[in-house]
Amino acid sequence: MQNTRLNRLVDVLLARFLVWARNPWRRTSLIIIGFLFGYFLGNAISTISGQKAFLDMTVAFIMLLITEAVNWLVYGRLRQSSLFSDTLSATKVGLVYSLFVEAFKLGS
Numbered sequence: 001m002q003n004t005r006l007n008r009l010v011d012v013l014l015a016r017f018l019v020w021a022r023n024p025w026r027r028t029s030l031i032i033i034g035f036l037f038g039y040f041l042g043n044a045i046s047t048i049s050g051q052k053a054f055l056d057m058t059v060a061f062i063m064l065l066i067t068e069a070v071n072w073l074v075y076g077r078l079r080q081s082s083l084f085s086d087t088l089s090a091t092k093v094g095l096v097y098s099l100f101v102e103a104f105k106l107g108s
Contacts, residue, residue: 018083021083027083027086030083030087031086031087031090032090033087034086034087034088034090034091034094035090035091035093035094036094037091037094038090038091038092038093038094038095038096038097038098039094039095039097039098040094040098041091041094041095041098042094042095042096042097042098042099042102043098043102045059045063045095046098046099046102063095063099066092066095067092067095067096070088070089070091070092071092073085073088074088074089074092
């Protein structure tokens with residue numbers, strides 16, 4: 001890749017972010033933010049698809065594909081524990097957890 005100003009800027013910003021995220025508390029906070037974002041995303045998706053009753057099976061299939069793609073990326077390809085893989089896995093866990101909570105709310 002060419003060494004353009006934009007490329008150097010992105011490299012410097014990424015390096016600074018990785019140095020910033022090296023702190024364990026910041027890493028944990030980013031993982032928690034990922035979990036909460038997944039929880040919010042799951043609630044939003046289930047609410048939107050529940051409003052339009054004809055999309056239920058399609059949305060469930062898309063959610064299954066997304067979950068399996070994240071599993072394949074995190075556990076199959078990356079195999080090392082990086083900030084990206086941990087945050088992506090936490091987002092997936094939050095998404096699945098929110099769908100379980102929504103199912104319990106509908107069942108009661």
